[in-house]
Amino acid sequence: MDSIKLLCWNCRGSSSPKIVGRIKDLMKTHHPDIVCLVETRADEQRAIKFCEKFTRMWHWAALPARGMSGGIITLWKQRVGQVTPISYSHYSLHLIISALKPEEWILSVIYNPLNIHLQRTVWHDLSNISTLNLPWVLVGDFNSILHPGEHKGGNPDYYSIKSRHFSDFISQNQLFDLGFYGTPFTWCNNQRGLARRWARLDRFLANNEWINNFEVLTNKHLPRTSSDHSPMLLNSKFFAFSMKRIFRFENFWFEYDTCHKSVCKAWTNRVNTSPMHAFSHSLSSTRAHLVKWKASGKTHLEKAIENCERDISGLEILEGSSNYSDIESIALRSLYNKHNALLRHNSIRWAQRAKLLWLNNGDYNTKFFQKHAKVRGHRNKISGIIDDFGILQTEHQNIGKVFCDFYTKLWSPSNNSSP
Numbered sequence: 001m002d003s004i005k006l007l008c009w010n011c012r013g014s015s016s017p018k019i020v021g022r023i024k025d026l027m028k029t030h031h032p033d034i035v036c037l038v039e040t041r042a043d044e045q046r047a048i049k050f051c052e053k054f055t056r057m058w059h060w061a062a063l064p065a066r067g068m069s070g071g072i073i074t075l076w077k078q079r080v081g082q083v084t085p086i087s088y089s090h091y092s093l094h095l096i097i098s099a100l101k102p103e104e105w106i107l108s109v110i111y112n113p114l115n116i117h118l119q120r121t122v123w124h125d126l127s128n129i130s131t132l133n134l135p136w137v138l139v140g141d142f143n144s145i146l147h148p149g150e151h152k153g154g155n156p157d158y159y160s161i162k163s164r165h166f167s168d169f170i171s172q173n174q175l176f177d178l179g180f181y182g183t184p185f186t187w188c189n190n191q192r193g194l195a196r197r198w199a200r201l202d203r204f205l206a207n208n209e210w211i212n213n214f215e216v217l218t219n220k221h222l223p224r225t226s227s228d229h230s231p232m233l234l235n236s237k238f239f240a241f242s243m244k245r246i247f248r249f250e251n252f253w254f255e256y257d258t259c260h261k262s263v264c265k266a267w268t269n270r271v272n273t274s275p276m277h278a279f280s281h282s283l284s285s286t287r288a289h290l291v292k293w294k295a296s297g298k299t300h301l302e303k304a305i306e307n308c309e310r311d312i313s314g315l316e317i318l319e320g321s322s323n324y325s326d327i328e329s330i331a332l333r334s335l336y337n338k339h340n341a342l343l344r345h346n347s348i349r350w351a352q353r354a355k356l357l358w359l360n361n362g363d364y365n366t367k368f369f370q371k372h373a374k375v376r377g378h379r380n381k382i383s384g385i386i387d388d389f390g391i392l393q394t395e396h397q398n399i400g401k402v403f404c405d406f407y408t409k410l411w412s413p414s415n416n417s418s419p
Contacts, residue, residue, distance in 0.1 A: 001079060001100075003237040007032035010111070010141045010187075010202060010229035014040040014050045014073065022226040030222075030233050033080050038111040038140050040071035047073055061085045063093045072109050072140075087129070091122050092140075094129055101238060102135045102213045110140030116162055119144065123169040130173040135210035138175070141187075141202050141229065142166065146177065152185065153197035176211060178204040178234065181384065181392075182221035186230040204234050215239040218384050218394060235394065247287050252345035262289040301346045308339045 007026060011019050014037060027035065035058075042050055047062040051073065054060065058075040061083070065071030072093045076083055081099030086106075088094065095107045108129060112122055130136065144162040145151050151159055170177070185198035204219050211217065216237040224230040253259040266285040315332040318324045384394040387402045 001033075001238070003235060004034070004080070005030065005032040006034045006036065006107075006137075006139060006204070006234040006236070007231060008036040008038070008109075008139045008202065008204075008234075009231035010039045010227060011037050012039050012041070012227045012229070014042050014071075015046060018226055020050070020053065026222070026231055032233065033077050034107070035075040036107075036109045036139055037073045037075075038071070038109065039065075039069075040073050041065050041068050042071050042073070047071070051075065059083065061093065061095065063088050063090075066090060070111050070113075072111055074107075074109050089122075089125055091118070092126065096134070102210065105135035105137070105210055105213075106132065108136065108138040108140075110138060110142060112141060112143040114143055116165070119162060120165055123165060126169065127173055130207070133209075135213060136175075136207045137210050138205040139203075139232070139234070143201055145199055145201065146170070150185070150200035151198070153194075159199070170205065173207070175205045175207055178206055178211075178217050178219050180219045180221050180232070183224070183230060186221055186224075186232065188224060188228055190228055202229060202232055204232065213238065216394065220392075237394075247291065249290070250348075252348040253290075255341075255345065258293060259290070262286075262293040265289055301342060305339065305342045305346065308335060308342060311335055312339060 007030060009023070009026070011023065013019055014023075023035070023037070026032070040047065040050070040062075042062070042065055044062075044064045047064055051058075051060040051062060054075055058077060060073060060075045062074070063070075063072040070090065074093060074095065076097075081097050084096050084098075086094050086096045091111055091113060093109045095109075096104060097107060098104050106129060108126065110122070110126075112119055126138070144166040145159045146163060146167055148156060148163075169175075180200075180203070185200050186202040187199050189195070189197045191197070214236045216235070218235045220233045220235075222231040222233060263286055266289040267282050269282075269285060312332065312335045315328055315335065318328055319332075382399060384392050385399050385402050386392050387398075388405070393399055393402055
């Protein structure tokens with residue numbers, strides 16, 4: 001498998017031929033690996049009857065509805081891996097999936113109630129799943145928004161308290177919203193005039209451990225038909241190739257005199273050409289000198305910290321022996337200073353990549369910075385682009401071709417000719 005496709009839809013009932021037909025059409029069109037249906041309004045017998053329509057190619061697990069409220073059905077193809085239900089409540093179904101990649105991960109399908117007190121119970125129960133420390137993705141109808149921009153029409157304060165609890169849950173469990181493209185809202189009450197309201201109630205959330213398994217994550221809001229909720233399609237593509245490393249200047253290099261000398265050397269070489277070409281040549285020369293300086297005189301920071309700690313441990317063992325002298329004492333103090341400097345450099349490095357400019361001395365929480373930098377990398381990645389024909393391109397090569405075609409046309413003689 002080079003990707004995992006998750007389809008989620010609040011179908012508001014699963015018995016009518018219209019809903020079943022829409023679900024089959026979504027499966028045929030988008031080829032999902034996992035289908036999550038919430039608010040099925042199906043009791044145990046109706047859920048079994050519904051799932052029997054798909055038993056030829058799909059496995060399933062269901063959470064029966066309570067009367068005409070709630071209900072969850074999840075279907076998956078065999079190629080997804082071994083799927084085991086591990087926990088459920090009235091409002092959530094949790095599955096652990098064992099596969100080649102990720103080896104083990106948790107899928108939580110949510111249908112959150114409207115009542116704010118019940119929602120707080122759901123947030124508490126979901127936080128217990130977080131303690132398993134596995135890659136985790138959550139999907140469903142959360143019946144809440146994260147900020148006022150996700151709601152339009154009606155009372156602007158309607159979701160304010162729910163939104164605060166929802167945001168606290170996401171923050172406390174270090175989850176990330178996987179974003180979307182398409183319509184900004186997933187729900188509409190289908191009323192007319194001033195009574196019409198929209199909100200983004202459905203979404204995908206995931207922790208950093210799950211996100212790091214994928215190169216591209218795209219969540220598309222599909223057309224809202226047959227229900228007042230939009231289906232969502234998450235396409236999660238695994239890393240398929242190794243990209244050429246991008247040169248980045250690290251801020252902690254400023255603390256090395258040899259770095260300054262390498263930059264000065266690059267800019268002292270003059271080129272007899274136009275000013276723009278000379279400037280471009282100097283930038284290229286600076287990069288080449290810094291790459292050479294880094295390769296010849298510096299080890300990777302994490303490795304340098306590890307080596308320094310090993311040397312410190314060796315000298316600390318000698319402290320209680322008769323062989324410990326003033327020379328070893330001076331060397332140990334020097335290693336302590338070196339270790340502190342390396343920790344500072346590493347924190348500066350990750351803070352720079354995470355674009356966190358408020359780093360203070362002593363903030364050595366590198367794991368925190370790493371998470372922000374990696375998630376920021378996913379958000380900055382171009383996962384899809386619409387070409388001149390209005391078609392969304394998500395393959396890496398096709399995205400590159402769209403860019404090349406655009407700038408080729410932009411800088412063609414016909415577009416740059418003087419009037």
